[in-house]
Amino acid sequence: MGKRVAVVGFGQTKGRSSRKDVNGVEIINEAVVAALADAELTIDDIDAIVIGNMDHFEGINYVDSWSVEGSGGVMKPIFKVTTGGTTGTTVAMCAYYHAASGMFDRVLAIGWEKNSESDTTGAIITAFDPVWERPNLGGAIAGLALEASKYMDNYEVTERDGARVAVRERLHALNNPYAHLHQEWMKGMEVDQLVELLVTSEQNQVLAYPLRMSDMCPRSDGAAAVIFASEDVAEKIAPIPAWMVATANRHNFALAGDVDMDRNTTMASASKAAFEKAGIKEPLKEIDVCELYLPYSYAGLKWMEDLGFCGYGEGPKLLWDGVTDMDGELPVNPSGGVMSSNAIGATGLIRVGEAAIQIMGKAGTRQVPKDVNFALATGFGGCYWADVMLLGKKKPA
Amino acid sequence: MENNAQKKDEQELLTVSSGEMFQPYDWSVGKFGSKFLHELKENKKLFGSKCPKCGRVFIPPRKVCGQCYVAMDEFVPVSDEGEVYVCAIIQFGFVDPETGKQRPVPYGYAFIKLDGADTCLTHFVDSVDPEKFKVGARVRAVFEEKRKGSLMDIKHFELVD
Ligand SMILES: [Zn+2]
Numbered sequence: 001m002g003k004r005v006a007v008v009g010f011g012q013t014k015g016r017s018s019r020k021d022v023n024g025v026e027i028i029n030e031a032v033v034a035a036l037a038d039a040e041l042t043i044d045d046i047d048a049i050v051i052g053n054m055d056h057f058e059g060i061n062y063v064d065s066w067s068v069e070g071s072g073g074v075m076k077p078i079f080k081v082t083t084g085g086t087t088g089t090t091v092a093m094c095a096y097y098h099a100a101s102g103m104f105d106r107v108l109a110i111g112w113e114k115n116s117e118s119d120t121t122g123a124i125i126t127a128f129d130p131v132w133e134r135p136n137l138g139g140a141i142a143g144l145a146l147e148a149s150k151y152m153d154n155y156e157v158t159e160r161d162g163a164r165v166a167v168r169e170r171l172h173a174l175n176n177p178y179a180h181l182h183q184e185w186m187k188g189m190e191v192d193q194l195v196e197l198l199v200t201s202e203q204n205q206v207l208a209y210p211l212r213m214s215d216m217c218p219r220s221d222g223a224a225a226v227i228f229a230s231e232d233v234a235e236k237i238a239p240i241p242a243w244m245v246a247t248a249n250r251h252n253f254a255l256a257g258d259v260d261m262d263r264n265t266t267m268a269s270a271s272k273a274a275f276e277k278a279g280i281k282e283p284l285k286e287i288d289v290c291e292l293y294l295p296y297s298y299a300g301l302k303w304m305e306d307l308g309f310c311g312y313g314e315g316p317k318l319l320w321d322g323v324t325d326m327d328g329e330l331p332v333n334p335s336g337g338v339m340s341s342n343a344i345g346a347t348g349l350i351r352v353g354e355a356a357i358q359i360m361g362k363a364g365t366r367q368v369p370k371d372v373n374f375a376l377a378t379g380f381g382g383c384y385w386a387d388v389m390l391l392g393k394k395k396p397a
Numbered sequence: 398m399e400n401n402a403q404k405k406d407e408q409e410l411l412t413v414s415s416g417e418m419f420q421p422y423d424w425s426v427g428k429f430g431s432k433f434l435h436e437l438k439e440n441k442k443l444f445g446s447k448c449p450k451c452g453r454v455f456i457p458p459r460k461v462c463g464q465c466y467v468a469m470d471e472f473v474p475v476s477d478e479g480e481v482y483v484c485a486i487i488q489f490g491f492v493d494p495e496t497g498k499q500r501p502v503p504y505g506y507a508f509i510k511l512d513g514a515d516t517c518l519t520h521f522v523d524s525v526d527p528e529k530f531k532v533g534a535r536v537r538a539v540f541e542e543k544r545k546g547s548l549m550d551i552k553h554f555e556l557v558d
């Protein structure tokens with residue numbers, strides 16, 4: 001079964017639309033230095049490194065060796081993993097597997113991106129099939145608008161429902177000093193008033209009908225680093241380590257046109273497998289906080305249903321009832337989530353790090369006001385594939 | 398004055414542009430892709446491949462049904478008419494990496510379930526009217542006059558009343 005493994009340290013840079021003061025190697029370094037300080041370790045304590053980004057955005061194809069001075073990988077085993085949008089969570093999984101193998105005690109996971117360095121939509125298109133998809137693909141915004149069109153048609157969901165997700169994420173982001181978007185003007189306004197403003201304001205430009213600017217994630221420059229430790233050392237490093245309880249990932253189709261748009265089948269299958277392994281029968285009751293890779297607003301409705309938090313078509317009710325707000329039964333994205341910060345290769349890893357600090361009690365102004373025994377992190381990418389990681393306070397049996 | 402003083406201390410932060418880089422590729426499309434493109438170019442006909450196990454018809458055709466993990470060897474004709482499965486009206490501008498130019502907006506974009514196929518072809522639709530261009534709308538392929546053996550030999554799809 002392998003060794004039990006926990007997160008013992010987390011560092012991240014503040015998301016920004018452009019960080020011209022640092023190159024890629026230097027922004028990686030900022031996150032690593034922060035994670036080492038958080039765990040009170042030095043680079044000499046690190047036994048192996050897993051690093052990832054989505055190469056298309058910077059056009060640099062050998063990041064593992066190119067970044068070795070910033071990552072701390074000089075004369076160490078270092079492995080590059082890249083899986084598109086899920087890169088950050090897949091990097092976390094690989095670091096976990098390294099530590100679980102018993103061959104490395106302390107493994108550093110790094111995810112980063114400088115989305116300012118290219119046209120994000122153009123670069124995303126080059127990740128798809130060159131013959132059958134690239135000629136007419138419209139990147140992530142178009143792809144997600146397609147999904148929204150089906151979900152809205154199936155369940156009579158409205159633009160107000162989507163806007164309510166955006167409002168939650170942006171209000172939560174105000175508590176997170178590392179979030180890229182801090183929409184201070186939202187402070188003190190009622191939720192209904194904000195929703196109304198988002199769906200009626202002409203300034204809130206339609207990008208791809210039915211999606212407006214406020215429905216989408218930003219494009220950010222940023223980096224994150226998470227330190228995984230085996231059971232032999234984890235409790236010596238962190239007073240409350242965040243244990244890896246279960247993880248699963250699923251890929252289904254290769255071409256986007258093959259995807260079943262009625263349901264997010266990969267997210268449903270991966271989460272079901274993870275919950276079964278953890279013995280979780282009622283996810284809404286048993287999971288205490290979520291850091292979900294929700295790249296756009298309607299994912300905060302439909303994918304909640306696929307994760308088993310409510311029935312099909314019940315996502316809007318769960319949301320409007322306030323269940324997923326900071327003081328709700330299941331706070332979702334206390335960090336403000338992907339819709340408030342999206343340095344793509346770092347994004348999934350930030351979900352894992354944010355889930356971990358909720359368990360460790362180190363989330364500061366964004367710490368949820370309740371006991372956290374289970375925290376769920378997810379990743380989403382490309383052709384609707386899914387990564388799921390469940391973290392827990394109790395050391396697994 | 399303050400700005401000037403700042404500039405003395407801090408130099409402007411620079412970026413270096415990649416320039417007009419262009420790296421051509423020649424992608425193999427295999428036996429299945431070649432059949433599809435030949436029929437499209439020469440006869441304005443569309444073909445899929447049928448899985449011997451689950452019976453699903455895949456378009457564009459390919460060798461392996463990933464769900465069953467078995468080889469396909471049957472080509473089946475697929476209609477040039479079908480239904481909009483999911484759709485979007487794209488209004489934001491971006492650089493098309495195929496051409497290096499801004500893609501003209503707005504335009505309709507959809508996954509189209511052609512009659513006789515179980516998967517969708519992704520393509521442009523010649524409508525930006527959300528009242529008419531929506532999930533379930535009927536569409537028909539419009540072919541280019543001069544065809545080159547590419548997916549874009551279908552110019553776009555048009556709404557059928
Ligand atoms: Zn099959």
